[in-house]
Amino acid sequence: xxxxxxxxxxxxxxxxxxxxxxxxxxxxxxxxxxxxxxxxxxxxxxxxxxxxxxxxxxxxxxxxxxxxxxxxxxxxxxxxxxxxxxxxxxxxxxxxxxxxxxxxxxxxxxxxxxxxxxxxxxxxxxxxxxxxxxxxxxxxxxxxxxxxxxxxxxxxxxxxxxxxxxxxxxxxxxxxxxxxxxxxxxxxxxxxxxxxxxxxxxxxxxxxxxxxxxxxxxxxxxxxxxxxxxxxxxxxxxxxxxxxxxxxxxxxxxxxxxxxxxxxxxxxxxxxxxxxxxxxxxxxxxxxxxxxxxxxxxxxxxxxxxxxxxxxxxxxxxxxxxxxxxxxxxxxxxxxxxxxxxxxxxxxxxxxxxxx
Ligand SMILES: [Zn+2]
Numbered sequence: 001x002x003x004x005x006x007x008x009x010x011x012x013x014x015x016x017x018x019x020x021x022x023x024x025x026x027x028x029x030x031x032x033x034x035x036x037x038x039x040x041x042x043x044x045x046x047x048x049x050x051x052x053x054x055x056x057x058x059x060x061x062x063x064x065x066x067x068x069x070x071x072x073x074x075x076x077x078x079x080x081x082x083x084x085x086x087x088x089x090x091x092x093x094x095x096x097x098x099x100x101x102x103x104x105x106x107x108x109x110x111x112x113x114x115x116x117x118x119x120x121x122x123x124x125x126x127x128x129x130x131x132x133x134x135x136x137x138x139x140x141x142x143x144x145x146x147x148x149x150x151x152x153x154x155x156x157x158x159x160x161x162x163x164x165x166x167x168x169x170x171x172x173x174x175x176x177x178x179x180x181x182x183x184x185x186x187x188x189x190x191x192x193x194x195x196x197x198x199x200x201x202x203x204x205x206x207x208x209x210x211x212x213x214x215x216x217x218x219x220x221x222x223x224x225x226x227x228x229x230x231x232x233x234x235x236x237x238x239x240x241x242x243x244x245x246x247x248x249x250x251x252x253x254x255x256x257x258x259x260x261x262x263x264x265x266x267x268x269x270x271x272x273x274x275x276x277x278x279x280x281x282x283x284x285x286x287x288x289x290x291x292x293x294x295x296x297x298x299x300x301x302x303x304x305x306x307x308x309x310x311x312x313x314x315x316x317x318x319x320x321x322x323x324x325x326x327x328x329x330x331x332x333x334x335x336x337x338x339x340x341x342x343x344x345x346x347x348x349x350x351x352x353x354x355x356x
Contacts, residue, residue, distance in 0.1 A: 011243055013150060014120075014151050014153060014154050014238075015152050016152070016153040017131075017154050017156075017235055018156070019154075019155075019158070019228060019231055020157075020158060020228070021159055021225070022157060022159055023156060023157040024052070024055065024056065024157045025059055027056060027119075027121075028063035028065055030153055030155060031065070033153075034152045036152070037094075038066075038092065038093025038094070039091065039092045040065070040068070040093065041068055041092040041096070041110075042056060042067050042068065042095075043070050043083060043098065043103050043110065044069065044098040044099050045099050045102060046071050048099050049071050051123075052098060052123060052160065053069045053098060056096075056098065056121075057069065067096075068092070070083060070086055072103055075106050075136075076137060076138045077137055080106055080113065083106055087110055088114065093116065094117050094118060094152075095107045095114075095119075096119045097118055097119070099121075100168070101126070101127060101129060101271075104120050104122065104129065104130055105135040107120070112148035118151050118152065119152060119154075119155060120151035121157075122231075123160050123164060124161070125164070125227050126164075126169065126171045127172060127175045127234070128234045130234060131150060131151060131234065131238035131239070132150060132238040133147060150242055154235060156228075158227050161228075161230075162225065162227045166222060168270065170219070170302050170303055172230045172233075172272055173272065173302050174270075174272030174273050174274075174276030174302075175237070175275055175276070176208045176234065176272075177212065177275075177279050177295060177298060177304075178252075178254045178255060178276060178279050179205040179208055179237060179240075179249065180209050180295065181278075181334070182205065182249060182251050183202055183205050183206060183252075184282075184286045185334055186248050186249060187202070188286075188334060189332040193332050195332065198243055198244045200243050201249040202240075202249060204237070204240035204243065205240045208233040208236045208240075212230075216298060219302060220302055220303055252282065253285070253334050254275050254276075254281075254282045255278070256326065257274070257275075257281065257282070257322060257325040258274035258277075259325075260322075260325045260327075260328055261317065261318070265313045268313070269305065269312055273311060277304075277305060277311055279295050280295045280352050280354055281322065281349065281354065282334055283295045284351065284352045285334045285348065286334055289352075292352045296352070306353075307355070308349075308355045315356075319342065319346055322340050322345035323341070323342060325340075327339065
């Protein structure tokens with residue numbers, strides 16, 4: 001039997017969401033607003049150190065704030081341990097994660113292990129981990145991304161995000177499109193397995209898909225401020241996961257397909273590209289051609305890859321990933337507990353036109 005819907009749990013969310021043009025220069029004010037004290041450890045990568053970390057240093061210095069920049073080489077647990085040691089050595093009071101997925105995930109886990117908070121400063125809007133409580137690190141089993149705490153503040157500067165390569169931003173849209181089947185999988189698990197659902201989380205997730213659909217042409221045109229729409233959706237999606245206390249509202253069979261593809265493809269694509277690609281096929285399993293055609297149309301408008309060739313993977317890799325997707329994690333989805341046979345997987349890929 002599932003737990004009662006009103007069973008008590010803690011819902012932890014970011015305190016401050018700061019999104020807009022030139023937001024970086026408000027960082028000292030943001031730090032005050034969320035009452036962070038002491039020295040800040042800014043975790044970033046080598047490329048962004050010169051591009052934006054120097055700018056942040058100057059902004060902080062002008063306001064007489066102390067900040068130490070640390071460059072990560074990778075996003076592994078060993079890297080987190082290294083940063084944690086440094087965090088303690090300099091007696092930092094908080095961390096800032098500046099970058100795409102990797103620096104943010106490392107800052108998230110480093111600050112969590114130090115029992116301190118962190119600010120997320122994404123430079124690309126490419127996935128919904130930027131405001132969530134879970135950290136995905138290399139070498140950590142994808143089934144068990146690590147539960148930490150969400151950032152205390154998310155700072156999205158649209159001057160930076162608008163100018164990130166479009167491929168990353170549209171991959172962020174792809175991670176939002178994935179909510180279409182993630183929510184359907186969750187509802188299926190609720191009906192079939194009596195799994196507890198959160199109507200609030202489901203509404204939030206569905207709203208993000210609607211926002212991307214309604215604004216697809218604007219996003220594709222890359223009009224000024226377009227990244228704001230994508231960021232709003234990614235943040236709302238993170239909040240849906242915070243509310244649910246799990247990644248259920250944001251991650252279903254399409255994410256399991258993407259994780260399977262990550263583990264076998266010679267050259268995997270971006271997370272959001274792969275999860276949207278998986279959504280085409282999982283939507284077919286849920287709703288037939290009508291479901292997959294709708295997803296493909298939206299992806300086409302946005303300019304996301306809708307064939308294996310465009311995604312840069314082979315037909316065999318797609319079929320193998322489909323066959324193994326159900327084994328990725330213990331989560332009930334449209335793939336059931338047995339998954340797809342080789343013939344069924346081939347049929348799904350052929351019918352939805354992702355391979356030919
Ligand atoms: Zn995702």
